[in-house]
């Protein structure tokens with residue numbers, strides 16, 4: 001590939017669609033990685049962020065049943081579950097001293113009222129006031145507007161009032177509507193996903209963004225996805241991290257997961273295109289610990305958290321561990337010659353207490 005695109009990066013110029021396609025088609029993995037590392041070091045030096053968090057999935061019952069999702073179940077199906085708020089509080093109480101961020105996402109339950117979600121947030125905040133809550137994908141928020149009869153901003157504001165701190169980036173999948181209709185025909189369209197995040201940003205809720213890649217999409221689809229996120233971020237500045245989600249194979253969509261090379265290239269190119277995003281997150285659960293560690297040389301500056309209990313990727317057969325201790329995360333970062341920094345959900349640095 002020509003030096004032209006790298007020159008633009010080193011001169012601090014914004015890349016366009018054509019540059020992005022040249023990068024995706026290139027086999028100069030190290031050149032791309034070096035350019036992305038240049039950008040991430042300019043932003044954060046040697047710092048790599050991690051968090052002590054815990055995942056909670058209140059239910060796997062879901063009316064959408066996306067084709068790639070091995071986690072969801074229909075009513076009456078083997079393995080279906082729906083936790084009461086009391087069960088969730090008990091689960092959390094058992095490990096409460098080990099996390100300061102909660103990541104809560106689940107299926108679209110066919111019957112739960114909006115009050116379940118409002119009470120869930122309030123009761124968690126009451127029982128664990130030190131914990132920040134990152135909860136509900138844009139897909140869930142849209143569902144809440146339907147079950148509550150409220151508008152988007154009113155729905156988000158009600159959750160914020162109860163203690164919601166931020167939204168995770170799930171549900172974005174791939175924005176191209178043809179691919180989306182094959183992967184997840186029942187899911188909200190891309191335009192609605194973007195609208196939910198814009199509304200959250202407008203009322204002061206920060207969010208993350210994701211992209212599910214490595215299945216049936218093309219490089220052009222990935223580029224259009226990244227460009228749509230960059231355009232929204234130009235307007236709102238409300239995104240904190242972008243998380244490329246490496247597809248975990250399920251039979252009905254595509255048999256193979258992306259290669260390690262594709263994982264690293266996608267992380268690096270995301271860093272180069274999303275010049276207005278503070279962080280690119282290498283999500284070790286879907287990448288595996290070793291690719292995640294190498295990604296720190298390809299533009300990633302966040303490795304997510306301890307997680308404790310992961311159901312979505314592991315339902316699809318992810319071979320990574322289900323949890324890492326804070327000590328293991330620190331070790332992973334230090335062995336890459338980087339500086340581990342513990343953060344909370346909203347990216348404030350916190351003093352590590354369990355290292």
Ligand code: V47
Nearest residue numbers: 068069168169170171208210212245246247248316
């Ligand atoms: O929206 C489902 C994806 C997402 C598969 O914001 C799959 O900090 C790969 O969004 N292969 C949920 N991916 C996970 C997510 C997330 C994870 C960690 C941190 C954050 C954050 C967000 O998982 C879903 C869907 O896109 N998913 N099935 C699969 N087979």
Ligand code: SF4
Nearest residue numbers: 062064065066069072
């Ligand atoms: Fe439901 Fe989310 Fe799974 Fe789709 S990805 S079936 S919306 S839980």
